[in-house]
Amino acid sequence: MEGGRIQHGPTSYYSVVFGVVGVLVIAASVFIYSRMETEKAKNRVYDPNKPLPSEAQIRATLTEDQYRVVRQNGTETAFRNEYWDNKRPGIYVDVISGEPLFTSIDKYDAGTGRPTFTKPIDKNRLISKEDDSFDMKRIEIRAKKSDAHLGHWFADPTTPTGERYAVNSAGLKFIPAEKLARDGYSDFVPLFQNATEPNKQ
Secondary structure (H helix, E strand, O other): OEOOEOOOOHHHHHHHHHHHHHHHHHHHHHHHHHHHHHHHHHHHOOOOOOOOOOHHHHHHHOOHHHHHHHHHOOOOOOOOOOOOOOOOOEEEEEOOOOOEEEEHHHEEOOOOOOOEEOOOOOHHHEEEEEEOHHHOOEEEEEEOOOOOEEEEEEEOOOOOOOEEEEEOHHHEEEEEHHHOOOOOOHHHHHHHOOOOOOOOO
16 A cells, blocks of 8 residues: 555456456356257147157157167067156157157056057057067057158957057156146146146056
């Protein structure tokens, strides 16, 4: 201090610079985070007109088990998959395209340890093929839009429709009833307006 005046040296100058830089870094981080969250929300919302992801994107997005099922016609282990015992109300969509395929209303316990349905939301969203693999005669079902392998169809006189759609959890994504509007499936909200508890299977 000279003559009673405080001298502002380099330390004060650097403090101001670091403070400004710190504020800019925080502001940039908030901006980037907001953009990422907006992008995530956009990707989450179902758009029937959205083009399918590339095969490379599908490979990068899906888990190894999901890819093995939907692209290599794999089969999950019974009773050891995500949705076999799911009783919550909602819909099941194609894990690749997001296309609505089945509802919890038509899901039932067939004792197979995999998600099983009496009917799809719309048969036109599925394609059927003869499957002679493993020396068995079966009817394979695939998602029409994405060509994802889903599982198999069986005649089943014990169901109201006489049909059984045995599907791998890995081919599906579950959208719970309370998130249908948020995720772009508002058309299905009325189906579950009176669903106060999970679907009884």
